[in-house]
Amino acid sequence: MADEGAPPPKGASVALAVHVSGPSVVATLVFENHSDGDVYLDRRNACAAGVIENDVFEIRAGRRRVSYLGALAKRRPPTPDDFIRLGAGQTFTTEVKLERAYGFLKGRHEYEARYVAIHQYPSRPLLELQSNPERFSFRK
Numbered sequence: 001m002a003d004e005g006a007p008p009p010k011g012a013s014v015a016l017a018v019h020v021s022g023p024s025v026v027a028t029l030v031f032e033n034h035s036d037g038d039v040y041l042d043r044r045n046a047c048a049a050g051v052i053e054n055d056v057f058e059i060r061a062g063r064r065r066v067s068y069l070g071a072l073a074k075r076r077p078p079t080p081d082d083f084i085r086l087g088a089g090q091t092f093t094t095e096v097k098l099e100r101a102y103g104f105l106k107g108r109h110e111y112e113a114r115y116v117a118i119h120q121y122p123s124r125p126l127l128e129l130q131s132n133p134e135r136f137s138f139r140k
Contacts, residue, residue, distance in 0.1 A: 016131035033086040040121035052101035108139040
């Protein structure tokens with residue numbers, strides 16, 4: 001947990017929370033712009049539609065990485081319409097079901113998940129975001 005007295009991070013951040021409910025593993029992502037200017041999030045990498053379209057989560061059971069089951073397709077370069085603009089101080093929240101895109105192991109296991117993705121708005125520097133690690137237990 002972040003130190004309450006610590007200054008907010010510069011630029012942008014993403015916080016991850018994971019909730020297990022029966023057969024579902026729901027990840028909530030909260031993106032926040034801490035800067036004085038605009039930050040742009042790639043809609044696909046931010047899971048903006050509530051769907052995981054890229055391998056943007058690192059999920060491990062111990063040392064074993066959980067496999068991404070979604071499509072890895074070569075896509076056209078993103079255009080400005082493919083981004084969400086976050087103004088200074090704004091947040092964007094989305095939820096996705098991890099079990100729909102990742103091959104969790106059979107049986108009950110302890111997992112650690114982290115969101116890791118690059119957001120590349122045209123003519124801007126790369127924005128690399130990495131969340132806090134989140135631990136959870138899940139039975140498939």
